[in-house]
Amino acid sequence: MAAKLDPSVCRVKVGKELFTIAGPDLVRKLVAAGFDVFLDLKFHDIPNTVAAAVRAAANLGVWMVNVHASGGERMMRAAAEALSSLGEGRPLLIGVTVLTSTAEDELAPVGVSRPLKDQVVALAQLAKNSGLDGVVCSAMEAQVLKQACGTGFALVTPGIRPAGSAADDQRRIVTPVDALNSGSDYLVIGRPITGAENPAAALEAIVSDIKSNRD
Numbered sequence: 001m002a003a004k005l006d007p008s009v010c011r012v013k014v015g016k017e018l019f020t021i022a023g024p025d026l027v028r029k030l031v032a033a034g035f036d037v038f039l040d041l042k043f044h045d046i047p048n049t050v051a052a053a054v055r056a057a058a059n060l061g062v063w064m065v066n067v068h069a070s071g072g073e074r075m076m077r078a079a080a081e082a083l084s085s086l087g088e089g090r091p092l093l094i095g096v097t098v099l100t101s102t103a104e105d106e107l108a109p110v111g112v113s114r115p116l117k118d119q120v121v122a123l124a125q126l127a128k129n130s131g132l133d134g135v136v137c138s139a140m141e142a143q144v145l146k147q148a149c150g151t152g153f154a155l156v157t158p159g160i161r162p163a164g165s166a167a168d169d170q171r172r173i174v175t176p177v178d179a180l181n182s183g184s185d186y187l188v189i190g191r192p193i194t195g196a197e198n199p200a201a202a203l204e205a206i207v208s209d210i211k212s213n214r215d
């Protein structure tokens, strides 16, 4: 897949599936090939373990790494502190709020009684106060988060689907142009590109749609 894509057009994300199959060597190869790599392992563990894991990610040379914001303030602070001594070249540290595959009615069974949007805002504010650089959320929440957390706080939005694409297991989906217009800083696009017959052409179509239709 990476060989079919151009590092000047897109970054790449290595998630749990690929990392479990191919491990850190593949991440090093992607970095060496010139890609900015988002290591999406969504760490969620005790503070000491998460701090050591994000430090290990930084040593691989990745551009972005994420943790679950629901791991709490002490966990996120430990992660932020583990990276702070690395200075400018350190990876961006991002907190996952509520997964884009989660729908409103799935929160109560896991003990969350407030509305989904309020949960996303609360976790984003906690992430910001814990020293993180931004959050993963749906672009549906981008506008409210830019107001709540300010423009310098990065919004990373999966659940991106060009008009007419299948939602698959995602529940809070937004088109690429609408996501950017709502304030998303980074779009995470998987299956609409990886599942296409010609991934480079699918990416190109998305980029040209953005160039011609963005506000």
Ligand SMILES: O=C(O)c1cc(=O)[nH]c(=O)n1[C@@H]1O[C@H](COP(=O)(O)O)[C@@H](O)[C@H]1O
Binding pocket: 015, 040, 042, 066, 096, 098, 099, 100, 101, 136, 137, 158, 159, 160, 168, 170, 188, 189, 190, 191, 192
């Ligand atoms: O942190 C993530 O990257 C992530 C968070 C989230 O809330 N939702 C979400 O879909 N993701 C990831 O983003 C990617 C979305 O892929 P597609 O649904 O194929 O576009 C997957 O690799 C997910 O693991």
